[in-house]
Amino acid sequence: MPITQIPPEGLKDSGVSAGTYGSASQIPVVTVNSKGQVTSAGTAALDLSTKINKAGDTMTGTLSVPRLQVASTANYIDMVDTDWGTRSFHHNQGLMGFLKSDGNWDMYMNNGGQMWTANYGWLHDCFFSNVSNCVRVNNNPSSGWQGAPNCQITDNCYNCGDQAPYNYYNLITLFDNGGNLRLGAYGTRYNCNCDCNCC
Structure with a gap:
């Protein structure tokens, strides 16, 4: 019988319940026989324990990448010492450096290679260059x-x-x-x- 023709009695019941299979946390599992007929359908849960949640997550292993981009108008990489506190690597307005635990600059370098520290100020002002007398x-x-x-x-x-x-x-x-x-x-x-x- 050509596939375009449907027998008068209609399609036979495959035994698979009508419905939607699969979701954000489950994938559909379908069994098809040698004649191309669906004989069963169900779902299997996704193992999300090893997946990273883009909204925020915690990793216990090592992440290795050839290049990492942190993009915003003022970006931070926070380094948390769990038995002491948090300090950050910070880039903003062309200045790149480290923040103290209170969030203020500890030291930074501008794009011209000049360095500033909280203790000494601009280091090039501390260097001896010539004598006035x-x-x-x-x-x-x-x-x-x-x-x-x-x-x-x-x-x-x-x-x-x-x-x-x-x-x-x-x-x-x-x-x-x-x-x-x-x-x-x-x-x-x-x-x-x-x-x-x-x-």
């Missing part, structure tokens, strides 16, 4: 500090000032050794015009 030592206290902004010489002798033509001035200079400060002294005899190596 150079001590000139002799018997006359009034000749102590000199200021000569045009003093550009070699060997890190900053702002020595033009020396008066008196014998045996000693220049005490401050050196920047990349995080270390060093004092050095030069002996001069004449007006050296900031050339601390003159004679």
Whole structure:
């Protein structure tokens, strides 16, 4: 009999109850015989114990991903020390760093590579870069500090000032050794015009 023809007595009852099978927590289970007839239908519960709930969940294992994105206008990654408290990794307005347990910044870095800490402020303000004055030592206290902004010489002798033509001035200079400060002294005899190596 062609499949388009239905016998006068109608379709035979398959024995499967009419209804909807399956839900958000159950999947439909259907048995089909060799003739393509549905012989039974039911449901099986989904095992959700190993699934992550996107509305919020807790994992006890390790999550390994090649790249992780946390997207919002101000995003946080909270690190909870269960016997101490919570601190966070935070990114907002181009600043990225760590928050203290009270939620305030502990330290952050801007997109230009400058770092700020709660204890020291901007770290680049704490670095030694040059000296504004150079001590000139002799018997006359009034000749102590000199200021000569045009003093550009070699060997890190900053702002020595033009020396008066008196014998045996000693220049005490401050050196920047990349995080270390060093004092050095030069002996001069004449007006050296900031050339601390003159004679």
